[in-house]
Amino acid sequence: MRYENRADAGRNLARRLEHLRDTDAVVLGVPPGGVPVACEVARHLDLPLDLAAVRKLRVPWQPDLGFGALGEHGVRVLNEDIVRESGLSTAEREALEQTERAELEQRVRRWRDDRAPTPLTGRSAVLLHDAVATGAAAEAACRVARARAADRVVMAVPVGQEDALAHLRTVADEVVCPQPLHHLGSPGAWYEDFAPVTDAEITALLATMRRPGPAAGRDLSQERPSPGRAVEVPTRQVRMPALLTLPPTARAVVVFAHAGSVGRYDPRSEHVAAALHRAGLGTLLLDLLTEDEERNLHNVFDITLLARRLHAAATWLCRETGLPVNYCAADTAAGAALAAAAADEDVRAVVCVGGRPELAGPAALARVHAPTLFVVAALDTRLLGCTRLAADWMHCDHRVEVVPDATHLFTEPGTLDVVAELTRDWFTSHLARVGAPVLQGPP
Structure with a gap:
């Protein structure tokens, strides 16, 4: 082997x-x-x-x-x-x-x-x-x-x-x-x-x-991430609702992007986000569309619109926290995350959980520099084919991980834990780039 x-x-x-x-x-x-x-x-x-x-x-x-x-x-x-x-x-x-x-x-x-x-x-x-x-x-x-x-x-x-x-x-x-x-x-x-x-x-x-040592009078090993606080991410057209969670001394932050209006409350995203919090990563659970916009199916598949808003969120998040930004996306937002990453070399890493990554298009996929992980359910053969097609167009470090015995929503026992572990390991393993400083979150 x-x-x-x-x-x-x-x-x-x-x-x-x-x-x-x-x-x-x-x-x-x-x-x-x-x-x-x-x-x-x-x-x-x-x-x-x-x-x-x-x-x-x-x-x-x-x-x-x-x-x-x-x-x-x-x-x-x-x-x-x-x-x-x-x-x-x-x-x-x-x-x-x-x-x-x-x-x-x-x-x-x-x-x-x-x-x-x-x-x-x-x-x-x-x-x-x-x-x-x-x-x-x-x-x-x-x-x-x-x-x-x-x-x-x-x-x-x-x-x-x-x-x-x-x-x-x-x-x-x-x-x-x-x-x-x-x-x-x-x-x-x-x-x-x-x-x-x-x-x-x-x-x-x-x-x-490196794990921070205990500060005077504090036992950091007992600290937990503060509950996510509701924020609004500004764009030219709308203010996008989101939930921001930053663990103590966060090392980076991951944008969980959804092409809908209730994605930030998706229990699957919350489950994966919790695993990232325990690994010292912050999260922004973000809705790229308002409730009114979501009613128009054209908006859900408008990769250019979604990618533009995701890029705006990353710019805002980096300015607010000073931390490296990563993307995690599902549904059509997976294509948007890759399109946004193709235009922004500062994005550290990308994880697509199922979704439609091929919607980013061959030209954008070929320009992605950020290491990319595709997590796909083994029983979702249609999306598995779409994912392998997207991966074939990419030149950056990328990998396709197939979760056995899982359907596209990962509702089978234990499958969502596998998704969380794969996502956590991908982001933490790509936190440090050669020559890049390791940044700490705000106190």
Whole structure:
């Protein structure tokens, strides 16, 4: 099985680590490639994210050949066989180690933004890497967790070399790998997208997942989003009724767009919105049409009108909150959300739940830059066909998720929970863009 990217691999691993939910575990990404994997696991299991910072030691004249790894807290792992075969002298090896340790320390300060690491004393450490070949970096990461007084060490990796995994079982308390291979080859061969992970991405992912500490006299862990307050979003023609909810220290806000006059009270939208609130996302449940306008079916299918109003709402919302804006839409508003996103590169991400995304048209769909998720009911074959058609016209990062045994309203038991989880994970995984600041909501 090939993974779509590191985030996809993380979601796959998260399902195998469900037993760690509701524990005191800390998820540790092994940089660089293990951090996006770890971020998905931490998000899915609702656990804190940190680093187990290591740096590989490579033979200078054969960079693909690693002879060991360094880690925080003075950790060092060497493959003595490779050291001997490479012909490295003791002086050369020590000089390399000194250089690489200085580089590691500099990068750790940059990644963590000079913040203290998450305490591991007496807790379980769950380490994530994107692949294990020789196992030196993974072993060093395990030893870093031990040095930080972790009570239990779990190493999880999407794909790995069997003999390296066997050695890791002597270092970690548990090793999880859905694809142990006799011959791994190039780790990138097991991913559709194995682009290098930059320092900026690592810093952004850590900042996105960072949980604010308790302020003096307040226990933020007990706070809940305030009830949604009724607002009116101005446009040139009408003022659109909406419900705005901002959790404490919201990280972004999602516009739930409906091509009708009662969408903001739709219990399905409220159910999905509640999942986003728990993930630290604000929501604006918005009606794009007034009651009078909705009576004219032409307005319901007027994608240009709906997209223009949605763009106006996003502009107003960004001005009012200072937060990144995302779109979530159903019915014909799905097409409007994509048409609006095609004209606005500031939109972070889009989720279409069923609906009619193909109504945006091929030209608009080809211009969408925002990562887009389509959530479709398996039994709604007509809309599934419309969605696949829309997806075929897109060039941006996008995915079609089919919810098994669901009809188009997702009324079957458990199906709406799946929709909420997919929507939450898509938005939270696309909060941080490379080089973009992580914004905080108003106090």
